[in-house]
Amino acid sequence: MKNKQLIYLKKPDNTFPDSAENIFKVSESQITLKSLKQGDFVVQVHYVSVDPVMRVWLSGAETYYPKLKQGDVMHCFGVGIVIYSNNSQMNVGSQVFGNLGIQQYSLVDKSRRKMVFPLPQQQDFPSIKLIDYLNLVNNGMAAYMGCIEVCQPKPGQTILVSTAAGATGLLVCQLAKQKGCKVIGITGSNRKCDFLKGVIQIDEAINYKTQNLSEVLKNYKIDMYFDNVGEETLDLAIRQINQKGRIALCGAMGNYNDYNNRKGIKNYLMIVLKRIFMKGITFTEVGEKMPEVLEYYSNSIKEGQIKTYIEEFESIEKLPEALKFCFNGDNIGKVVVKIQDISFEEACKEVFKQNSLSSL
């Protein structure tokens, strides 16, 4: 069975994301189903997600995934369907999420088992398409934990959201609107401001590249802040937040580019005097909460209160282009690369066909 893969060649240099083309090659390998050991299974990869954390993986840093070595298949968060299984826990036809590698077919053997987990099945949450899970699992969990559990929004309260038009931010804005809050979003272009005010219908959108954030924010008293950037923006939020304010710390876009030259959070004394509650959030935290959170999103999507926004690139070859798009902040919502575009029903037929053969 032929398997097209995106292979990691080398660390990005300072010209990243411009140099994104030079750090990968597209290659083809072969999967032999006969080689599957007890517990192994094969996933047909449908979509992979393009995320800021990819830059960390590309740098060869220690993370929750194995360090990338030259010649490895590039890490990703991906979704797909099990098409062949030698694992009693993982049925053929199951929807899965995880580090499937950027490739057409992912052989999930012992080395990869802990990085892949089952999703609800299509019939359980019909309002959620397979591609949506790329937005709802990691971004959606962080948005829910940060916005609902840390910020505890109440009707009429005001929330400030940074990177408001991003994959996580758009969900936070919608969750907060759903809870009856006033939402102020910070983003990096007039196009995104227009989208936030026109489509998502948040109350105020600030373009931090053309407006003086410090001055503009003086017009608002906020109850909650969902932070994706850290640094000065976080300090400004601490300055503007009310007594007993809640802050979800969810990302550090302001830290990624210049980690050794961090300015730090200076308004420490205000955190004390205002009795602010701050909590760091990562999507890995939510483990056992996932069914509950996905059910929340499923219902909200069905009722039209929340929508996923996805910008789709077609084919493995477009991955470098998608990375540039994401790192230049051109995206509204989630950036996704399509690996293969077949419906759930087609995938099932494919599964049936594949299983009628003893080897491919």
Added chain:
Amino acid sequence: MKNKQLIYLKKPDNTFPDSAENIFKVSESQITLKSLKQGDFVVQVHYVSVDPVMRVWLSGAETYYPKLKQGDVMHCFGVGIVIYSNNSQMNVGSQVFGNLGIQQYSLVDKSRRKMVFPLPQQQDFPSIKLIDYLNLVNNGMAAYMGCIEVCQPKPGQTILVSTAAGATGLLVCQLAKQKGCKVIGITGSNRKCDFLKGVIQIDEAINYKTQNLSEVLKNYKIDMYFDNVGEETLDLAIRQINQKGRIALCGAMGNYNDYNNRKGIKNYLMIVLKRIFMKGITFTEVGEKMPEVLEYYSNSIKEGQIKTYIEEFESIEKLPEALKFCFNGDNIGKVVVKIQDISFEEACKEVFKQNSLSSL
């Protein structure tokens, strides 16, 4: 009725605390009980507390108390007994706490009413002496909220405590020991280290002035941090803390001296990735919880599990000396200045005597 008072003369200069003598004068005024309006009452002041926040008041900063002007009686947290009352809510003989002013008798009129509140009566918590409330109300509330409610200590877990031999720190250390935790204290002298290990029996005491805090802390993984200093110490705690660590932010000794040259909290990304929970605490927060917390302390003191540690200076004239002692970090526990040293019973007799006269 003669009333000796400590009068504020001018802002401290850079030589503070050495210059503490020059910023006050001791003076005498007169209280005429006939001038008491409906709602007014008079408190015989027994003890006043010497606190880091006094420096903020002395600078004429905006706080929860009126800005000090030349000629005003110096602000304080004080305890005393009501000896004359034209207020139906405030009985003669009641124990009170609040900004009584550093003086022998405090006429609590409309301007001062919101700054003074009743304490439990002596018979309610016989294990707590009047002087103890100076340690248990503000420090005790912050220690309880920070250590018990924010840090949520569990047996066998490790807590790091900064300014561990201070008025708040000593209570935190004892609360955490009571909960079965391993306690690591940071303090500024070998004398205080000896006290912490020998008397309070915490597990490790670090002298940050003679030891390399960054290196020493590498030996410990901590679950909780009670912070009184901010800045680099907080960053080191964030570096050492485990996943899902809890941090109570309670003071900013590291910020007071050089507010305009703050280094900031640099380890922002670790707060996110470790999913750390941080919360600012001030004693003003606990309002309705006070009875519950004081009962907790009362029981713990009765059972010998917690003890207040108080360094006492005698007489109003010693206030500048006590301030120097406190700001040079020479104190173990709470620094208190005695205004008048009479027992509760004697105070009651005094009350009786005073009340038998129509005016004094």
